[in-house]
Amino acid sequence: MSEFIALRLREFRRLTQDGWLSLGFLVSILFLAFFIIFPLGKILSVSLSSEAVPVYQRLIAGRATWQVILNTLKMGLGTAFAGTLVGFLFAFVQVKLDVPLKKFFHLISLLPIISPPFAVSMSVIVLFGRSGLITKDLLGLRYDIYGLDGLILVLTISFFPVAYLTLLGMMRALDPSLEEAATSLGAGKWRVFRTVILPMLVPGIASSFLLLFVEALADLANPLLIGGNYTVLASRIYMSIIGEYDLNAGAVLSLILLVPTLLIYFIQHYWVSRHSYVSITGKPAGYSRPLQSKWVKWTLFTVCLLIAALIVLIYGFIFVGAIVKVWGINYELTLEHFRFVLLGYGSKAMTDTTLLSAIATPIASLMGILIAYLVVRRKFIGRNLVDFTSVLGLAVPGTVVGIGFILAFNKPILGGLVPKLTGTALIIILAYVVRSIPASVRSGVAAIYQFDPAMEEASSSLGASSATTFQRITMPLVRPAFLTGLIYSFTRSITSLSAIIFLVTPQWRIMTTQILNEAETGRFGNAAAYCVVLIAIVLTSIGLMYAVVGSTTGAERMIDI
């Protein structure tokens, strides 16, 4: 036992001998503790304190609470099901079919990743609402899009890329020789699909399903806009804070949302992802023969084409919304909305949001790489905890992060060492960083696993310090992952709403909350122009980061993390 402790201590001492690197480790770990563990602990302590008892009583007594929970589950399951199906279809067409437009399908399925919140909802309301361009003017229907069906539609479009990318990676990695073996043993195409391919994809499908479920539960923007009177937990939390300003109720509802979300996320993270049949042998095992059946092929292609067309229509229609007088009513062309965003009131939101995101991005990416390095290459007590914590920022719904931040930082703490952070721009940056770190860590971990530690060992035995080795050997090798982290962090920050909606201050205007204000008061034109500008900023920044950091990876791999 004492030997064990001595060993651990020695490991720990080794960590501190890393020079400036150990400072980086220390900062990263403190950051996780202070800005992830502490706020979540605060939610726990508030929602389990005696002050919260009346809130529970009120919530349990209210018939609506159970309805809200039921609504949330229906929405989550519906989205997970539909999203996984669409993701599967797109991945299948991509890998198994020999059809045209595959590159186009791929790009289309990446579009929702960089899209700002509300964009899809607004467009869908104008297209398919009661007085929608398609439902009313084209089909003569008076269809009510507000509610569960509308929500599942927009959430599926917003989140199916998650399923698509997961399944795409998995299908590409499947060993075609198994399929060939089954075929040579006389199995038909359908039988091969059912008994060989599908079982191997079960972990991927389960994983997509769970991830989509969690994403749907955590989403705030769409329920706010298209939910109508259909309330879900995220929007109920929003109401508690913005409408009633009841932090206790917010904390309790956050806990209700947090428990299933975390549970499912970690089932996905630790269990499903371990049960993978994907084997990378490194040997070329032949290539997957495209599906031959014409009937199946063109049916799937048509479905895929229709969905892609719908997505193009929805996003294209946002551009239309930004340049016409009154979206949905008056299609006279105007530059008024762009003037509002670029030169008028919105210009401050544009610069503020870009600035804060740009500050958060390198911080999140650097910490992400450091934490990844620490988790993969160093052994120390609490390594698993660090790994676990770094993922929390993504697993925890944004609204919960926001409430945790308010509860934790709305007064000076540590005896005034840390001043009151709410109401400052700093807390927004911190929220951005917390939300972006997990992706940076994950891409970093993947990259560091890929290269042999022998290279670093060689550097060390030649006398380089840990810091030098990290700088000269590790960093260049993980540069693509670093770039991925940068791009992801920036996109995630600038488009995030749920985490910062409770933290925004009058002095710093954030584009996503401005979009909410505009959309909520029916000024869809301004909101659409904001969305277009936001997409433009994201695309420009991605280009810029490529130019500065440089990369050898293809555009598709950068988002495929």
Add this chain to the structure above:
Amino acid sequence: MRHSVITIVGILVLSLVLGACASQTASEPAQPADAAAEAQEPAAAVEEPAVVEEQVSGPLTVLCGPQEDWCQAMTAAFQDQTGIETSYVRLSSGEAVARMEAEADAPTFDVWWGGPSDGQVEAFTKGLIEPYIPANAALIPENLKDEASGWTGIYVGALGFCSNQDVLDELGVEAPTSWDDLLNPKLQGNIAIADSRTSGTAYTSLYTLVLLRGEDGAFDYLKQLDSNIFQYTKSGSAPGTMAASGEVAVAIIFSHDCVKFREETGANLVVSFPAEGTGYEIGAEALIKNAPNPAAAKVWMDWALTPEAQAVAATVKSYQVPTNPETIVPAEAISLSQVNLVDYDSIAAGEAKSALIERYAEEVREGAAAPES
């Protein structure tokens, strides 16, 4: 004639502000930017009360009740004139009081500007308002301000029905002219109104019904109406955008908002009023207790009563009737004298608000979560 009146008012305001500033201690140094701006426009600066206000510095944070574009225009105009850095957050009445209550010790906001005075009265009864009556409030008619609860009216407007004629035609319904018309089964799922918990507009309708039908009668009515309601929105004017886009046939909103949406969208919106009587709002301003920057808040409140500040409304198509008799009334405004009004006492309405809202939440909304948009 009008010109000379404005000049007199201008001089009056100037002297008031001068007096107010003189009483303030250690004046802060003028900001260089303001000095530069002043140098550029020396002629305009002479008559503007703004010149002396440089001693009050920002930032000023306004809790703004009306629509976004009016809030934007007002804060921009104020900042231009005074050099006081001004920002705002738009909150509906219910949200505003909840927020002010939660941060009573360290308020974010300095001044609450706009929204039905019932809200300001409710806030006052909860000890969240520091009574401050701008000296130029003397110009405002007696019934549009209340010294005791510390608010001054900035505009008035009547509650009405905002209908989309095209949708009405499709449904085969006439524009409603009484509260009972809204119970028409043909309008099922075709009426939008805000939630009284968050919206001051919706509370005005609730209290109007209480006046017309007694408390129990009002709640019976609202429960019946519920089956015709398509959506309860968070902000009071949002139902109007739904009527404009044809999502609903009728929105119960302030009539001036309906006119605004009609002008902005070109939608076929018609305004009608219940014959048995309708309520109205006095959009009010009040100083927030423990405001971080009360000096700037007072400058804002004084300024907001001037004709030039009140004229900002019409530039963003907000056609409320201004309270200052000197302000030019826009042609599009619906004057209260055109409408059959109930005897709406906003002090009583504000004092009754907390209790009525509780009953509303329980009986009409049945514990449903308040709405989001």
